[in-house]
Amino acid sequence: MTVRSFAAGDVIYKEGDPCTTAFVVLSGEVELTHNGQSYIVGAGEIFGEISLIQAEPHHGTATARSAVSVQVLSEAQVEELVYESPPEIQKIIKNISKHTPFKDGTVAMSTTASAHVPHSPQMAASTADQSQMMLRVVEGLERMTQQIEKRCELMEYKLGRLSAEAAHDNAPAVEVLTKELISKLTDLGPIMPLLEDDTINDILINGPDHIFVERKGLLEETGIKFSDDSQVLAVAEKIVKAVGRKIDLKRPLVDARLLDGSRVNIIAPPLAVDGTTISIRKFSKKKITLDVMKDGGNTSPGLSEFLKVVGRCRLNVVVSGGTGSGKTTLLNAISQYIDPTERVVTIEDAAELQLQQPHVIRLETRPYHMGMRREEEVSMRDLVKNALRMRPDRILVGEVRGPEAFDMMQAMNTGHEGSLTTVHANHPRDALSRLENMISMADLQIPMKSLRYQIASALHVIVQISRMRDGHRRVTYVSEVVGMEGDMVTMHDLFNFTPTGEDEKGKILGEFKWSGIMPRFIRRVAYYGEVPRLEAAFGVKLPKNL
Numbered sequence: 001m002t003v004r005s006f007a008a009g010d011v012i013y014k015e016g017d018p019c020t021t022a023f024v025v026l027s028g029e030v031e032l033t034h035n036g037q038s039y040i041v042g043a044g045e046i047f048g049e050i051s052l053i054q055a056e057p058h059h060g061t062a063t064a065r066s067a068v069s070v071q072v073l074s075e076a077q078v079e080e081l082v083y084e085s086p087p088e089i090q091k092i093i094k095n096i097s098k099h100t101p102f103k104d105g106t107v108a109m110s111t112t113a114s115a116h117v118p119h120s121p122q123m124a125a126s127t128a129d130q131s132q133m134m135l136r137v138v139e140g141l142e143r144m145t146q147q148i149e150k151r152c153e154l155m156e157y158k159l160g161r162l163s164a165e166a167a168h169d170n171a172p173a174v175e176v177l178t179k180e181l182i183s184k185l186t187d188l189g190p191i192m193p194l195l196e197d198d199t200i201n202d203i204l205i206n207g208p209d210h211i212f213v214e215r216k217g218l219l220e221e222t223g224i225k226f227s228d229d230s231q232v233l234a235v236a237e238k239i240v241k242a243v244g245r246k247i248d249l250k251r252p253l254v255d256a257r258l259l260d261g262s263r264v265n266i267i268a269p270p271l272a273v274d275g276t277t278i279s280i281r282k283f284s285k286k287k288i289t290l291d292v293m294k295d296g297g298n299t300s301p302g303l304s305e306f307l308k309v310v311g312r313c314r315l316n317v318v319v320s321g322g323t324g325s326g327k328t329t330l331l332n333a334i335s336q337y338i339d340p341t342e343r344v345v346t347i348e349d350a351a352e353l354q355l356q357q358p359h360v361i362r363l364e365t366r367p368y369h370m371g372m373r374r375e376e377e378v379s380m381r382d383l384v385k386n387a388l389r390m391r392p393d394r395i396l397v398g399e400v401r402g403p404e405a406f407d408m409m410q411a412m413n414t415g416h417e418g419s420l421t422t423v424h425a426n427h428p429r430d431a432l433s434r435l436e437n438m439i440s441m442a443d444l445q446i447p448m449k450s451l452r453y454q455i456a457s458a459l460h461v462i463v464q465i466s467r468m469r470d471g472h473r474r475v476t477y478v479s480e481v482v483g484m485e486g487d488m489v490t491m492h493d494l495f496n497f498t499p500t501g502e503d504e505k506g507k508i509l510g511e512f513k514w515s516g517i518m519p520r521f522i523r524r525v526a527y528y529g530e531v532p533r534l535e536a537a538f539g540v541k542l543p544k545n546l
Helices: 049-053 075-083 087-098 121-125 127-169 171-186 189-196 229-242 290-295 301-312 327-335 380-387 404-413 428-440 448-458 522-527 531-538
Strands: 002-006 011-013 022-027 030-034 037-041 061-064 068-073 200-206 211-215 218-221 253-257 263-267 277-281 317-321 344-348 360-364 394-397 420-424 461-467 473-485 488-502 508-514
Touching (some): 189 229, 229 263, 290 327, 317 327, 327 461, 360 380, 380 404, 404 428, 428 461, 448 488, 522 531
Parallel strands (some): 317 420
Antiparallel strands (some): 002 068, 263 277, 461 473, 488 508
16 A cells, blocks of 8 residues: 655546545545535545446546545455455445445445445435435444454354364364464564563654664664555554454554553554554563562662562552653562452553462453444543452552542542552652642542542552663652641652762662651551561661550
């Protein structure tokens, strides 16, 4: 597939011209005129394909109404879009076309098993006909969706039966087939070597010609290239299909994950001007623990012991940090000290938390996309509310970024102590402000003082992690939330990182220092039998009777 650009006023084709290509509008608007009438085709819509399939000249004249970028489709490609479907789906598509009240056949099929019917002179003539036609289209699409779902269920059932029978009769053959199938499904073309390189943390694809990676916190260009943007988009579609999501011209951005848990963000044209952009935050194959972070200089021995205490004693924790600072990795590390007898519910946009406890329920949001009903969307807030009914001991939210922050605070205040979440902020005090703003998004009309009181009573600790200018990630603050003083939430630092210089390689040197302040939750530490670990963290001897 190729892409062409037209300036405002350029004629794309004239009425009666031979029909050799169809077009998908990537950006801008195209005006189609026929028999003195005109209608507009916008971004994401396809035009000129019906004449092509029927081997007839174009029915109208297409003119660029503004600066336009279009994707050119050949006859074979258009036929694939419309006709490469199960027989029952073809019947529904043909039925929609047959009963459309257009005499000139101007019906356009979109690229994602859905129908788009552009305006025409006949549509303008009768609002009633238009409504009836659109109703038939919608009913046809609903039947189409049901047929697809039934077909998928049947195929899944048959594959399950075949797999079970094959496993019973010939287990080695099934194992080989499974490996080949997994390899085919997970093959992501030119970036596969980058995914297999354990020294890479992020893979950043900026269109077909520019692929960057992050190693040790620093960006570098790889020199790897895709053949064209369609190959990048094919990789993106393979990623999102594996987790039951979709990307198309109507909704060209999506969050997803790879099968190993790596986080993926994809944004395609027309939103991405220079081609499909894919950002992959790789999931480390190496298990990152607090001890590993201590050895890597992300924390000190004392700070690592303190964070183990935080995980064991069911403290409510917010991990704060900027983009790519390692918030989720730190949350994973702290969560490893949750008691294995506790029931944990995790909630994420794209599931990437890897808890080691035996009793973990992983929930994932379902974002809205074209082709689904609005009520089918499942937001983070919906999942947090539902989690409260699942008898959790702890709730872990991958990241709060909206009104779900209110439900998270409610959970922490109503018997789900030890809950953890992450938030984007550059300082513990900023994290509190962000929580206030996000709770305000729920529009609950709560007085600010009451809102702050709820935050102060819910949270125990805010852990700040930062990616510093040398590319190294460090825990820079551990702050305790101690209560309210007037209208303000009060807090104090228990640990902080103080830079002292840098070595000959530019690596920042510094110290993780305990402030000398004893935390208010020390009695809770004694209750959970973690006093020896806290003594090791602070390097002091605590009284026996706390």
